[in-house]
Amino acid sequence: MNPTISENWTDQLRATPRWPYFALAGAILVVFLLELAVGAVAIPFGDVARILFTGESERYTWLQIVQQFRLIRAVNALFSGAAIAVCGLLLQTLFRNPLADPFVLGVMDGARLGVAIVVVISGAASNSFLSQFAFLGDLSQVAAAAIGSLAAMAVLLWIAHRVSTVTLLICGLMLGYLCQGLISVVLHFTDEYQAAAFSSWNDGSYAGITRGQLEFLVPITALGLGIAVLLVKPLNALLLGERYAQTLGLPVFRARMLTFGLVALLAGTVTAFCGPIAFLGIIVAHLARALFQTSDHRVLLPAVILLGSTLALGADLVTHLPWAKHFLHMNAVNGLIGAPIVLWVLLRQKQMRGLAG
Template identity: 45%
Template sequence: MRPQLLFLLLALGIVAAFFLDIMWGATSLSAGEVWDALWTGDDSVTGTYVVRHFRLPKALTALFAGAGVAVAGLQMQSLFRNPLADTSILGINSGAGVGVAIYTMAYAFFPTVALFNSGVSSWGIILAACIGAAVVLLLITGVASRVRSVVSVLIVGVMVGFLASSIISILQYFSDEETLKTYLLWSFGSVAGTTWRQLHLLMPVVALGLGLALLMPKPMNALALGEGYARSVGTNVPRVRFALIAITSLLAGSITAFTGPIAFLGMAVPHFVRTLFRTSDHRILLPATMLSGALLLLVCDLLTQLPGRGLTLPINALTSLIGAPVVIFVVLRSQRGSFSL
């Protein structure tokens, strides 16, 4: 099948899933009601208010977060030339998790902190996650600027993840039920809690990261053939490595801050795209991964509504259910030979 047709099908699938995500919920709305709510509706009408202030922001969050996480995963797989690499490989998600854990549970060690904290707020969680991700970003970029081997950067990222898990476990042990619930709800991952005010920050940041990523297909193609070949064709490998880490950190850090960690999406989508398009050319893989990630997260958000009764599943339950079989497939396929990107 021609790539142009596949791109068209992906785009149509995104449009369909986007509108279905707005229509589907505790109270289903017709396509006509959604259209009127988006363009001509009055906020005083309940259906219009729900669409404009809850379902539309949720769908936009899924659209941008899915695209960003998937592209970040593709970049990590290309940088490390490892098909099982993911955004969590650099410890960025773990850093964001530590930031949120410290913000919500630090008073267990420092009771006086409670005197200056009137309660846990969504903006406080977002700021804490951004700071945690930024600290890890500075650490990783510092390592990347000093060492020549991407394996060393990979090891540092993995160790940061273990260190973060230890800190979070200690904080959880000394925290009460209410605090643990706040942290766990964030860690489940969700696109439903984003407001318009938050989207005004999230969308430009993710759009910037995606725009920068679309400038990288040529050096990524060179890296896919090995660092020696990349240098032979004039690619500045340290600069490209730094750029990929920075773009990935920008995407993963900002999205994790607003939605919580989203599991397996960054690992699974690039493999789906390579199989679908039958190419390793990043000029095709980057936009295709962007579209496929957005479509998959919209579909996952749709499926979280299946239980009904006003309840929704954690979105990580769906992304893991879809992503884990993809990883198993990749591992089994690797038995035929070496991993290939």
């Protein structure tokens, strides 16, 4: 054979670096604490730590602010960010499309349509009950959102086989607009209180969640992330394409359906409580690949979870900076980072056609 090949050719292979994981975990800790300390009212770190560990504070308002508002928001961002980021990664591998993401593909709008329909039906069924969301069990809201996202993904799946990467993206955008239109139509049949409550939910935010809803969101997303960990091996096989995955012994149909179900659960749950969170899925998957220079899901999945939490907390922090709250909302921050990444991917399409496998 080629005599120039050294016997130690394996030396050029690089091992996956571990430090980025620790760096990201550290970043989460820092941003999480900043989330609790920074805002319209600044609270010193020492007092934040004291409130966290002892549940006491010398100032009652600080205790209230941290426990009733900031902690709930931060925990929400921590879990929702990870969940949406994982959805982005899963959809990119599943559709073999580097621009797939639950927001861009209209999956979140599908979830919201699901919730809107349930809201209206419940409203019509029990007219006397005028409080908008309270009567809706949080669980039925999650279920409706999951079914809505599943329906949106079924449409995408049906389209995906016959269109190119970019066309699928446009189809997803249109699907999103269609769902938004349908939401308006559906809300037309409800009373103005409910409609008003719904419109405040048009923009994504980690702040709108209640303590009770958080108690739903955390276990469901944690469960979903756990299932995602079990999917790393099938996802790697799917990088090769369906036929190769099949020859490797992967039950392809089952793996795909399980993945779709998982995305529906995660994206549905988060959308039900936070509204549509723009671009996060795309941003995080690409940053993780850039950071670790691999498409191996065993490396990417933990990175995506950590990065998703970091970015969600970071974006939320920016929107709550004392001087920023009148200018920025969360999706604007996501868009500022996300849109350039999408443009960059589009412009590099030729080389990057296979980024997600």
